[in-house]
Amino acid sequence: MDQHIAESVGRPDLIRLDDRLVCLRFETMKVVSALAAVRHLLDTGAVRRGDTLLDSSSGIYAYALALACHRYGMCCHIVGSTTVDHTLRTQLAVLGATLEQMEPCSDLKLDQKRRVERIHEILAEHPEYHWMRQYHDDIHYLGYRAIAERIREATGAAGLTVVGGVGSGASTGALARYLRAAPSGSADVRLVGVQPYGSVTFGAEHVSDPEIIIAGIGSSIPFGNVSHELYDTLHWISFDAALAGSVDLLRRHAVFAGLSTGAGYLAARHERERTPGRTVLFIAADTGHRYVDTVYARHREAAPLATLAPRDVTDRSELALPWSRMDWNRARAEASAADSYVPAR
Template sequence: MDEHIADAIGRPDLIHLDEGLVCLRFESMKVVSAMAAVRHLLATGAVRPGDTLLDSSSGIYAYALALACHRYGMRCHIVGSTTVDHTLRTQLAVLGAEFEQVDPSDDLKLDQRRRVARIGEILARHPEYHWMRQYHDDIHYLGYRAIADRVHQETGTGPLSVVGGVGSGASTGSLARRLRENSPGVGLIGVQPFGSVTFGSDRVPDPDIIIAGIGSSIPFANVDHSLYDTLHWLGFGSALAGSVDLLRRYAVFAGLSTGAAYLTARWERNQDPGRTFVFIAADTGHRYTDSVFARHHTAQQADALTPRTVAALDDLAHPWSRMDWNRAPAPQPAGGPPLKTNSTERPTR
């Protein structure tokens, strides 16, 4: 029996959709990441019960950190993106989290920079707060190791690839690292929006939106680029088509990043039918009801969509591009500071 709702929310479903196609479905993916990070910080003495944990979020990490703080008796302070909706703000308030939202902006780069700047202001005033650094600290890799073990146990020993939005790198990166401890040949396919600096698509903006959570307009220091074999970049319209097709075909109601990962996994599976592709569904589709699912009648047919394979970042183009990354290092100058590989060795205070 679970001792807290966060334990149940953090446990994903593994769903066999079709031959070679498996969905790793979370209710809210970053709960498992935040819970493991907070447990580790408490165990190492980096924080104590009652301390305030601080971070920035475009949505699901805010909820995850608020749940982890509720579970372990911590205070929570969130600097939120303009994408955080009324429903989530209300939940955060009832959970006791302090939430402040940056000024509205149509520019994600400006939104992210404002949030980072605000974090700095808060820390200057409250140096006793602990900044969780979800975009910079590989402590957030810890929570996905047990999930990787479950994927390994339930998918067998055949050829396997993981497909998912890159985001901060924690979910896809951690899953691949752990799975490769048993099978070095496990593939990792990252999904990015156009306009993200992480893998160099910032030269190709998306005229609609940058899909929140899987890309970034500022460098993320805990993305290990050398883990990824293949990258796919999808625009909003392609991701919408994937989300709608996933619901229509398999009754899985999930978010926009899931639609992009599903479309990618389907295409890759069709090219390599002897391999199993596990794609990540990071959250449910509820916050996309109006922006995505209400537009289902305008969605393109998923079977009609195919990526353009490119050999260089300069060749990226809408609506969907694919590139063999071959576990290469970060593009310059998008890589940011090197990934910290020993951040779990944190000083006590």
């Protein structure tokens, strides 16, 4: 029996959609990493019960950290994106979390930059706060170890392709790392990362999406805990293509999930057809409730998936909307701001 709702919320479902396509479906994925990270900090004495944990979030992590703080008797302070909606604001308030939400801003890059600047201001005022650094600290990998074990038991690690949003690197990167560390040493696990156009993480900042950057799977600033060398393949997917994926996933398989899941589902279907004999598992990071108006209400606009296919590129200068695919081949990140960026504590 679970001792707290966070443990239940963080436990994913494994759903076989067909013989070679599996969905790892979360209600709220980042609860897994937040719970494990806070527990580790307590166990190692880095924080104590009653301390304040601080971080920036566009939505999902704010709820995850608030639940983890509630579970372990901590205080929670969130600098939230302009995209945090009324439902989440209300939940955070009732859970006792402090939310500072950025003023409305049409530029998500500026929104993210302002949030980081505000984090530094708060730390200067309250040096006793602990910054969780979800975008920079490998501590957020820890929670995915048990999930990797469950995936291995259910699917095996022979001929497995994992597809999901890159984001901070914690979910897809951690799953690949733990799955490849099979006791037998014979794990055959490929990792396919999904990115939005405009994300700097793998160098697509020169291509903009006329709709939005899909929150949670890309970034307009360098992230410190993305291990580029874990990824075999990358897909860059636009808002419109991800919308089509989300609608098809609900219509065809009755899975109601967020926009990043639609992008992952689109990439996973393509990888399944491209690599016969391999099982493809894609991550559904959250439910579709906060996308009802922006995505699902537009279901009549969704393009049939049969009309969508990626443009295969060999260089990022060739990236183009609405969907591009590139073999990354586990290359290390190039020497750039992303490599040298070390955020102040």
